[in-house]
Amino acid sequence: MKDLTYAVVGTGAIGGYYGAKLTRAGHEVHFLLHRDYDFVRANGLRVTSCDGDFLLPLVNAYDDVHTMPKVDVVLVGLKSTNEHLLRSLLPPLLHPGTLVVLIQNGIGLETDVQEWFPGQPLAAGLAFICSAKTEPGHIRHQCYGSINFGNFSCQDDALFEAVVDDFCQAGITARAVDYAEARWRKAVWNMPFNGMTVAMHAQTDVLLAHPATRQLIYEQMMEVIGAANALGINTLDERFAQKMMQMTDEMVPYSPSMRLDYDFHRPMEIDYLYTRPIAEARAVGFEMPRLEMLERQLRFLNADDK
Amino acid sequence: MKDLTYAVVGTGAIGGYYGAKLTRAGHEVHFLLHRDYDFVRANGLRVTSCDGDFLLPLVNAYDDVHTMPKVDVVLVGLKSTNEHLLRSLLPPLLHPGTLVVLIQNGIGLETDVQEWFPGQPLAAGLAFICSAKTEPGHIRHQCYGSINFGNFSCQDDALFEAVVDDFCQAGITARAVDYAEARWRKAVWNMPFNGMTVAMHAQTDVLLAHPATRQLIYEQMMEVIGAANALGINTLDERFAQKMMQMTDEMVPYSPSMRLDYDFHRPMEIDYLYTRPIAEARAVGFEMPRLEMLERQLRFLNADDK
Numbered sequence: 201m202k203d204l205t206y207a208v209v210g211t212g213a214i215g216g217y218y219g220a221k222l223t224r225a226g227h228e229v230h231f232l233l234h235r236d237y238d239f240v241r242a243n244g245l246r247v248t249s250c251d252g253d254f255l256l257p258l259v260n261a262y263d264d265v266h267t268m269p270k271v272d273v274v275l276v277g278l279k280s281t282n283e284h285l286l287r288s289l290l291p292p293l294l295h296p297g298t299l300v301v302l303i304q305n306g307i308g309l310e311t312d313v314q315e316w317f318p319g320q321p322l323a324a325g326l327a328f329i330c331s332a333k334t335e336p337g338h339i340r341h342q343c344y345g346s347i348n349f350g351n352f353s354c355q356d357d358a359l360f361e362a363v364v365d366d367f368c369q370a371g372i373t374a375r376a377v378d379y380a381e382a383r384w385r386k387a388v389w390n391m392p393f394n395g396m397t398v399a400m401h402a403q404t405d406v407l408l409a410h411p412a413t414r415q416l417i418y419e420q421m422m423e424v425i426g427a428a429n430a431l432g433i434n435t436l437d438e439r440f441a442q443k444m445m446q447m448t449d450e451m452v453p454y455s456p457s458m459r460l461d462y463d464f465h466r467p468m469e470i471d472y473l474y475t476r477p478i479a480e481a482r483a484v485g486f487e488m489p490r491l492e493m494l495e496r497q498l499r500f501l502n503a504d505d506k
Numbered sequence: 507m508k509d510l511t512y513a514v515v516g517t518g519a520i521g522g523y524y525g526a527k528l529t530r531a532g533h534e535v536h537f538l539l540h541r542d543y544d545f546v547r548a549n550g551l552r553v554t555s556c557d558g559d560f561l562l563p564l565v566n567a568y569d570d571v572h573t574m575p576k577v578d579v580v581l582v583g584l585k586s587t588n589e590h591l592l593r594s595l596l597p598p599l600l601h602p603g604t605l606v607v608l609i610q611n612g613i614g615l616e617t618d619v620q621e622w623f624p625g626q627p628l629a630a631g632l633a634f635i636c637s638a639k640t641e642p643g644h645i646r647h648q649c650y651g652s653i654n655f656g657n658f659s660c661q662d663d664a665l666f667e668a669v670v671d672d673f674c675q676a677g678i679t680a681r682a683v684d685y686a687e688a689r690w691r692k693a694v695w696n697m698p699f700n701g702m703t704v705a706m707h708a709q710t711d712v713l714l715a716h717p718a719t720r721q722l723i724y725e726q727m728m729e730v731i732g733a734a735n736a737l738g739i740n741t742l743d744e745r746f747a748q749k750m751m752q753m754t755d756e757m758v759p760y761s762p763s764m765r766l767d768y769d770f771h772r773p774m775e776i777d778y779l780y781t782r783p784i785a786e787a788r789a790v791g792f793e794m795p796r797l798e799m800l801e802r803q804l805r806f807l808n809a810d811d812k
Contacts, residue, residue, distance in 0.1 A: 399803070489796050493725075493796045493799050497705070499716070499718035500706060
């Protein structure tokens with residue numbers, strides 16, 4: 201297979217990091233930027249990383265998607281609160297076989313994007329990474345960094361595998377996983393902790409230190425696992441919830457992305473992190489009352505909804 | 507029937523108000539006081555009320571239950587967080603036929619007190635009143651004031667009815683109601699609003715103005731109604747929930763007692779307002795997941811539990 205070309209839509213903490221790693225490994229990557237465009241044109245893209253810092257002095261930077269070339273692979277790192285923007289952002293980048301990888305949190309993203317772009321090959325990218333864009337053109341990668349790819353609708357197995365290979369060769373731990381299982385597996389952690397750190401104004405360690413919230417977090421994890429099981433994903437059980445509890449106990453005190461959004465008065469990703477998975481579970485007869493309650497509390501707290 | 511003698515244990519916003527009204531109507535009432543004892547001995551008990559202010563310059567005030575006489579009726583106005591104190595406070599006041607009326611919020615109070623005092627006649631007093639003790643010996647009665655009496659274990663019908671009559675003759679709207687229905691009926695309002703005004707840091711009007719929390723409050727009311735139905739109380743349905751929503755829409759913005767406790771860093775009445783009704787419902791196979799989640803959030807927020 202010829203060398204793949206990439207575009208990054210949403211050059212932030214996640215899209216920016218993976219795009220920079222691919223660029224550094226010699227791949228052709230085109231970055232769509234918004235507020236950081238002028239800075240990156242002038243100064244390049246800087247990555248401060250636990251795996252070693254690097255600067256890309258010259259990157260293919262754009263502030264208008266219509267000036268970008270069509271590519272083989274689009275990496276989407278947008279906040280899912282802006283998902284609707286993909287309807288106008290993606291078309292200039294796509295040829296019929298372009299693989300669009302949604303490196304975003306939540307449930308239902310691929311379903312929506314597929315509806316907007318029928319027949320387009322889609323995949324999920326599930327990033328396990330602590331990373332933040334703290335200043336223009338500067339990504340701070342704190343720890344972890346692996347990514348799992350779940351094939352949603354890509355018939356071209358060679359293309360899908362080539363993307364996984366490109367990530368591996370760029371020094372990223374990457375592998376192919378089952379799409380639905382991977383999205384729901386990540387939701388087991390995301391749904392309790394993203395919302396609860398906002399609703400209770402507390403970081404992960406404080407929530408786990410109090411027996412009442414510790415129990416509630418566990419019950420919420422079991423709701424996600426129950427929903428996944430109801431949807432035919434039978435690989436998750438209470439042992440996985442216990443593993444996630446233990447993993448979080450061992451983590452540094454942590455504010456998930458939704459808590460950061462809340463703290464900085466940005467809209468929270470309630471739709472794809474809560475409303476959609478709750479609706480998908482209900483459609484097969486499974487209720488998630490605790491996470492539905494959390495969703496309602498978050499909508500009350502969400503700056504945009506008030 | 508001879509004139510009944512009364513004792514008030516917990517001379518606060520509720521017990522103080524009803525005791526003062528009975529005193530003013532000519533009944534013999536003995537008040538147990540704690541912090542306000544010296545002030546009330548010197549200055550009496552003052553009621554500022556929407557129905558007319560009055561001062562009782564001389565009341566039967568005590569700071570030690572062992573100096574009080576045995577009475578026919580004990581009105582308990584303690585916070586239920588102090589329920590265990592009744593084990594030592596009540597015995598000096600009781601003869602075998604003394605009726606103990608628990609004018610408190612929650613589910614399970616009479617069951618516990620009965621266990622401590624087997625055979626003692628017990629009743630519930632369900633007060634619908636906006637009242638506060640804002641200074642020593644001074645009760646501010648803002649509005650409402652009716653009280654429903656539910657007979658829990660009083661075999662002496664004449665005694666029970668005489669108490670209701672005494673309240674009526676003292677100018678209070680009072681009536682006898684079915685015990686279990688009355689306690690659960692009140693829980694339909696109490697369980698959603700007490701906890702949610704604390705958890706969401708918002709008064710009743712703000713919670714009802716946002717569609718997400720309005721929906722959640724309604725769902726929580728329906729959980730209480732479902733629990734009551736499961737326990738054999740079949741007089742409550744969605745129309746009652748709708749009526750409670752409408753009544754609250756028409757109220758002034760309100761902070762329920764739990765919110766005041768939270769604001770003033772007093773322990774919250776989580777046990778009898780949440781833990782017990784949830785346990786009673788679970789014992790007959792009915793789950794209340796949203797109110798159980800709220801209970802866990804409140805335990806996290808409760809000053810004493812932290």
